[in-house]
Amino acid sequence: MTRRLWHFHGGLRLEGHKAMSMHEPITDAPLPQRVVLPLSQHIGAPAEPEVEVGQRVLKGQRIARATEYVSAPVHATTSGTVVAVGERTVPHPSGLPAPCIVIEADGKDEWIERQPVRDYESLDPSALRNVIREAGIVGLGGAGFPSFIKLNPGPDKVVDLLILNGAECEPYITCDAMLMQEHPRRIIDGLLVMRHALQAKHCIIAIEDNKKVAHTVLVNALQEHEAEFIEVVQIPTIYPTGGEKQLIKILTGREVPSHGLPIDIGMVVHNVATAAAVNDAIHEGTPLIERIVTVTGEAVDRPRNLNVRIGTPFSTLLKSAEWREDDTDEVLMGGPMMGFAVPDLDVPVVKTTNCLLARPRNQPHRQPAMPCIRCGQCATVCPALLLPQQLYWYAHARNFDRVQDYHLFDCIECGCCAYVCPSHIPLVQFYRFAKTEIWAQERQKEKADRARRRHEWHLERLERKKREEEERRRRKKEMLRKSRAAGDRGKQAEIEAALARVKAKKAAQQAPRNTDNLTEAQKQAIAAVEARRQRLQQGDDGES
Amino acid sequence: MNLPEQSLHSSPHLPPRNSVRRMMLLVILALIPGLLAQIHFFGWGVVVNLVLAVGTAVACEALMLRLRDRAILPFLGDFSAVLTGMLLALALPTLSPWWLIVVGAAFALIVAKHLYGGLGYNPFNPAMVGYAMLLVAFPREMTAWTPIGADHLGFLDQWRYTLTGALPAGLEYDALTAATPLDTVKTSLGMDLTLPEIFAKHADLVGPLGGHGWEWVNLLFAAGGIALVFLKVISWRIPAAVILTLFLISTLFALPDPDLRPSPWFHLFTGATMLGAFFIATDPVTASTTPRGQLIYGAGIAIFIYVIRTWGGYPDAVAFAVLLMNLATPTIDYYTTPRAFGEERHGP
Ligand code: SF4
Ligand code: SF4
Numbered sequence: 001m002t003r004r005l006w007h008f009h010g011g012l013r014l015e016g017h018k019a020m021s022m023h024e025p026i027t028d029a030p031l032p033q034r035v036v037l038p039l040s041q042h043i044g045a046p047a048e049p050e051v052e053v054g055q056r057v058l059k060g061q062r063i064a065r066a067t068e069y070v071s072a073p074v075h076a077t078t079s080g081t082v083v084a085v086g087e088r089t090v091p092h093p094s095g096l097p098a099p100c101i102v103i104e105a106d107g108k109d110e111w112i113e114r115q116p117v118r119d120y121e122s123l124d125p126s127a128l129r130n131v132i133r134e135a136g137i138v139g140l141g142g143a144g145f146p147s148f149i150k151l152n153p154g155p156d157k158v159v160d161l162l163i164l165n166g167a168e169c170e171p172y173i174t175c176d177a178m179l180m181q182e183h184p185r186r187i188i189d190g191l192l193v194m195r196h197a198l199q200a201k202h203c204i205i206a207i208e209d210n211k212k213v214a215h216t217v218l219v220n221a222l223q224e225h226e227a228e229f230i231e232v233v234q235i236p237t238i239y240p241t242g243g244e245k246q247l248i249k250i251l252t253g254r255e256v257p258s259h260g261l262p263i264d265i266g267m268v269v270h271n272v273a274t275a276a277a278v279n280d281a282i283h284e285g286t287p288l289i290e291r292i293v294t295v296t297g298e299a300v301d302r303p304r305n306l307n308v309r310i311g312t313p314f315s316t317l318l319k320s321a322e323w324r325e326d327d328t329d330e331v332l333m334g335g336p337m338m339g340f341a342v343p344d345l346d347v348p349v350v351k352t353t354n355c356l357l358a359r360p361r362n363q364p365h366r367q368p369a370m371p372c373i374r375c376g377q378c379a380t381v382c383p384a385l386l387l388p389q390q391l392y393w394y395a396h397a398r399n400f401d402r403v404q405d406y407h408l409f410d411c412i413e414c415g416c417c418a419y420v421c422p423s424h425i426p427l428v429q430f431y432r433f434a435k436t437e438i439w440a441q442e443r444q445k446e447k448a449d450r451a452r453r454r455h456e457w458h459l460e461r462l463e464r465k466k467r468e469e470e471e472r473r474r475r476k477k478e479m480l481r482k483s484r485a486a487g488d489r490g491k492q493a494e495i496e497a498a499l500a501r502v503k504a505k506k507a508a509q510q511a512p513r514n515t516d517n518l519t520e521a522q523k524q525a526i527a528a529v530e531a532r533r534q535r536l537q538q539g540d541d542g543e544s
Numbered sequence: 545m546n547l548p549e550q551s552l553h554s555s556p557h558l559p560p561r562n563s564v565r566r567m568m569l570l571v572i573l574a575l576i577p578g579l580l581a582q583i584h585f586f587g588w589g590v591v592v593n594l595v596l597a598v599g600t601a602v603a604c605e606a607l608m609l610r611l612r613d614r615a616i617l618p619f620l621g622d623f624s625a626v627l628t629g630m631l632l633a634l635a636l637p638t639l640s641p642w643w644l645i646v647v648g649a650a651f652a653l654i655v656a657k658h659l660y661g662g663l664g665y666n667p668f669n670p671a672m673v674g675y676a677m678l679l680v681a682f683p684r685e686m687t688a689w690t691p692i693g694a695d696h697l698g699f700l701d702q703w704r705y706t707l708t709g710a711l712p713a714g715l716e717y718d719a720l721t722a723a724t725p726l727d728t729v730k731t732s733l734g735m736d737l738t739l740p741e742i743f744a745k746h747a748d749l750v751g752p753l754g755g756h757g758w759e760w761v762n763l764l765f766a767a768g769g770i771a772l773v774f775l776k777v778i779s780w781r782i783p784a785a786v787i788l789t790l791f792l793i794s795t796l797f798a799l800p801d802p803d804l805r806p807s808p809w810f811h812l813f814t815g816a817t818m819l820g821a822f823f824i825a826t827d828p829v830t831a832s833t834t835p836r837g838q839l840i841y842g843a844g845i846a847i848f849i850y851v852i853r854t855w856g857g858y859p860d861a862v863a864f865a866v867l868l869m870n871l872a873t874p875t876i877d878y879y880t881t882p883r884a885f886g887e888e889r890h891g892p
Contacts, residue, residue: 008885009885014558171558245885245886249885255885255886256885256886257886257887257888258884258885258886258887259886260886330557332555332557334555336555336556336557336558337555337556337557337558338555338556339555339557340554340555341557357557359557367560367563368615368618370564370618370619370622370663370664371662371663371664371665372664373564373624373663373664373828373829374664374828374829374831374833375567375828375833376779376828376833376834376838377562377776379833379834379835379882380776380779383885384884384885385882385883385884385885386884386885387833387834387881387882389833390877390881406881407884407887410884410885410886410887413555415555415556418554418555418556419556419558419560419561420561420562421560421562422560422562422563422564422566422567423563423564423664424560424563426554428554428555428556429554432554
């Protein structure tokens with residue numbers, strides 16, 4: 001089937017470096033001695049632990065529950081004993097620790113009893129979503145947004161098109177390609193479940209045209225299904241065609257509104273790996289406890305894809321791929337365009353870890369940044385149609401109002417601009433900096449508002465106290481008068497009643513403290529900003 | 545510059561494929577065909593201009609970097625000073641005295657570039673600032689072009705002339721200089737001659753396209769410029785807008801008045817038109833950077849070129865036209881901000 005395709009502005013044709021990690025089939029990574037499971041592997045509120053140190057858990061057992069709507073539970077990824085619930089370093093650019101549950105594996109890998117859904121089509125979409133939510137499934141393409149939310153179009157929204165994203169446009173990463181090649185049925189079955197949950201009319205599986213094998217395999221697998229509403233579409237290999245908005249543009253010619261979501265134009269995009277996870281959750285009753293990770297790069301001798309338990313340390317995977325540690329410059333989580341260098345290689349694989357990329361030492365290095373010469377090369381490649389040079393200018397000048405006028409928050413941080421910039425300005429870094437700074441400012445403002453409210457409330461309380469004092473005095477006088485009249489009878493009861501009143505009032509005054517509703521990612525971002533500020537204050541090496 | 549943390553580790557992690565140095569070097573290479581033609585038609589004076597202007601520019605750049613306490617080598621290595629020197633040298637008359645060249649290049653680098661903050665911060669094209677300053681301050685020296693096709697001074701004689709003003713025995717200054725075609729046409733029209741009369745009087749003034757010799761220089765600069773467009777070093781928009789607008793506007797005026805208004809070909813292929821369109825107007829630092837803005841910017845330059853050539857006080861006008869549009873660049877950029885992805889209205 002051929003389908004008319006559109007194109008998006010900008011983008012880059014990059015060298016794929018994909019073949020190197022596709023020589024071997026997907027293999028299971030070794031069972032680690034310990035797994036470290038961060039409570040926040042997704043966008044949203046961190047999960048809340050429901051196990052204690054010393055407790056034995058089974059593989060697939062839920063160990064932390066989602067307490068809010070935008071959140072995801074965490075499951076034990078092997079059987080063993082909980083040995084710690086506390087802070088561990090997690091894979092995040094800041095290198096800061098975050099709450100985790102650590103399980104010492106007992107080597108038995110004993111499953112909890114699993115309950116597949118027998119006939120999902122008879123299930124109500126909301127019940128289906130709940131199963132998916134309980135399975136801890138989040139977007140596996142990288143963002144980690146809880147998937148059940150994206151399977152909930154809302155009461156009056158019609159989903160015309162459900163897109164499975166198999167573009168995988170970043171160089172080096174092949175986990176989705178390998179998944180499509182080896183497990184097409186899981187993807188298609190997952191897609192069918194998703195379609196049911198969304199009541200979507202039409203489905204597309206989009207694959208970049210450099211993944212011919214995956215395409216053929218999926219097309220063949222589809223022939224076994226009577227599913228004419230599913231279409232497998234090859235799209236051109238242009239980075240970042242896997243970006244949600246770019247993908248929609250290519251496939252339909254439509255643009256997701258700025259600050260909007262695909263659902264606003266009747267579309268939903270999920271990653272192919274997420275579809276496979278949904279399949280496992282529904283048809284096998286398996287929560288999300290493992291994923292495929294590409295371990296690749298010029299500094300490993302046996303680049304390949306591993307089926308990895310969440311919580312496995314990076315170092316274990318690198319060893320499986322015959323990593324040359326001495327020859328490694330840095331290890332990235334994610335691809336070269338959007339990934340980040342991990343400061344500590346004992347951090348665990350999380351749900352969003354799609355790739356470990358070990359970069360060798362001998363490669364040409366980033367050169368020092370020069371001033372922007374306004375050449376506009378960045379704007380030519382920006383898929384979000386922004387003016388990266390202006391964003392840079394205002395981010396650099398810390399003019400956070402203007403930088404938002406130039407649509408800072410439409411920037412998808414794809415890195416195209418920085419890649420072509422002849423002045424080697426780390427543009428994306430500036431945009432992230434501006435974004436976190438703006439968040440921090442907004443949070444600051446919120447704090448100030450809260451303080452103001454607290455102050456007003458304080459004044460009001462003083463006022464009330466005064467009134468009550470007067471009231472009490474008045475009543476005392478009256479009581480005195482009465483007691484003179486009626487002797488001491490009833491005085492005791494009177495006092496007790498007053499005491500109870502005071503107590504009740506006190507209890508009422510313990511208003512709920514304003515809990516911090518920030519997500520882990522935001523907290524970390526803010527912590528990073530703080531750390532940076534301190535560093536700047538300490539060692540300001542000034543102009544460069 | 546205070547970079548946020550981890551500037552050396554931020555994504556993307558691929559080695560850069562472009563650099564300011566690469567871009568400037570490609571521009572310099574693309575200038576060479578036109579440069580050779582200019583040497584061919586105007587003699588060694590072009591080379592002497594080049595050596596003096598580039599030498600002064602680089603020396604001033606180094607000096608200013610030193611004074612401003614910047615890293616000298618990375619900035620000198622970007623070749624932007626060399627390019628500024630070259631552009632100025634190509635615009636200066638071939639019989640300029642040494643001090644004219646040195647003063648122009650020094651002014652371009654010191655005042656127009658570094659006093660405004662150096663590479664990337666200068667609002668005006670430095671080479672054109674230098675040129676315009678010389679034109680205003682030393683109008684007489686700025687007309688000392690050698691005639692096309694005449695016997696030129698030898699290499700050493702040219703050096704001696706530029707440095708000391710001494711001519712070889714038996715040569716008169718007047719015999720060595722000639723007004724440029726643009727200049728001749730302008731003065732003659734001012735004396736109420738018609739174009740056919742002018743061309744009849746100065747038989748050697750024009751070729752099939754534009755000024756004799758100048759047409760080749762222009763064609764070759766255009767060829768180099770087109771190569772730059774294909775290499776994506778410059779955008780096609782600015783040169784296209786300059787050329788098209790100049791063509792349209794000169795056609796518009798020449799059609800009803802062919803005897804008094806030179807043809808579009810004359811405007812396009814005489815003087816510094818192509819050098820200006822492809823190499824000067826496209827200076828990234830001072831040009832508009834938005835797609836629509838670049839079209840407006842280029843069109844504006846062409847309009848100013850035509851207006852100044854036709855009604856203004858100077859025979860050629862590229863420098864002033866570019867400088868005037870430099871002035872408008874921030875405004876143009878602001879009002880032509882492209883529509884962001886998923887956004888309906890235009891602009892910020
Ligand atoms: S590519 Fe770099 S130098 Fe060119 S305009 Fe963009 S930020 Fe400035
Ligand atoms: S990182 Fe942002 S500004 Fe740069 S190209 Fe991508 S979307 Fe555009």
